[in-house]
Amino acid sequence: SGVHHALNPDPYRGVFGSDGEKYAKDVQDLIQFGTSGNVAGFISEAIQGVGGIIELAPGYLPSVYKIIKEAGGLCIADEVQSGFARTGSHFWGFETQGVVPDIVTMAKGIGNGIPLGAVVTTPEIAEVLTRRSYFNTFGGNPVCTAAGLAVLNVIEKEKLQDNAFVVGSYLKERLTALKDKYDLIGDVRGRGLMLGVELVTDRNLKTPAKLETLHVMDQLKDIGVLVGKGGYYGNVFRITPPLCFTKEDADFLVDAMDHTMSKM
Numbered sequence: 001s002g003v004h005h006a007l008n009p010d011p012y013r014g015v016f017g018s019d020g021e022k023y024a025k026d027v028q029d030l031i032q033f034g035t036s037g038n039v040a041g042f043i044s045e046a047i048q049g050v051g052g053i054i055e056l057a058p059g060y061l062p063s064v065y066k067i068i069k070e071a072g073g074l075c076i077a078d079e080v081q082s083g084f085a086r087t088g089s090h091f092w093g094f095e096t097q098g099v100v101p102d103i104v105t106m107a108k109g110i111g112n113g114i115p116l117g118a119v120v121t122t123p124e125i126a127e128v129l130t131r132r133s134y135f136n137t138f139g140g141n142p143v144c145t146a147a148g149l150a151v152l153n154v155i156e157k158e159k160l161q162d163n164a165f166v167v168g169s170y171l172k173e174r175l176t177a178l179k180d181k182y183d184l185i186g187d188v189r190g191r192g193l194m195l196g197v198e199l200v201t202d203r204n205l206k207t208p209a210k211l212e213t214l215h216v217m218d219q220l221k222d223i224g225v226l227v228g229k230g231g232y233y234g235n236v237f238r239i240t241p242p243l244c245f246t247k248e249d250a251d252f253l254v255d256a257m258d259h260t261m262s263k264m
Contacts, residue, residue: 009023046079196237
């Protein structure tokens, strides 16, 4: 198909741990031994969402972007989940790795519930669309674009990026304290209001606690907390609440998890 999948630079489960350079070498090998030497592009999330809230190994994207550029490719950042101030420390997830992509795809947070998506790129790359007739039935409709503008105004006016950083840091601290209390929690990760809690039955073997994850989810739902799960094994709680989440909300969430796990 011409599509190659690189090793997942997962600091918790990945074969190279947190060594971003070794994962980048895998991309180099894929290009060298699996392609003509020239590639069209490379696409990635800076923080994987459905994948289990995985922050890519430090230094990974800077090295990979350099490799892709040398192979004639474009670097594409998927910001559908990590964009629009969710990480708190930055507005875009890719900024956490200190890179500037050629193309950025975005959705979800851009419309706060309104169906809206966008692609941002450079004038040079966008110019290729003028070489063919491009048409989109719903592209640029005024209702959705007005909603998108309103979202940007609210993020700025209500300082939601600052809130994501402050409340997210507090929530992560509380979740980490919960990890110290229960061996069921193997890892707490992420940043801002994009956090992951991975459940395992054995911390050394990192055995996925699939059934336990489902049980905790059901119990939390009965208490009034809805939380999604993800990760390759479906054993990671994906904690990505609205950016207006408060410390009181964070306390309610962690207390509910504490109450549920104490009965297991």
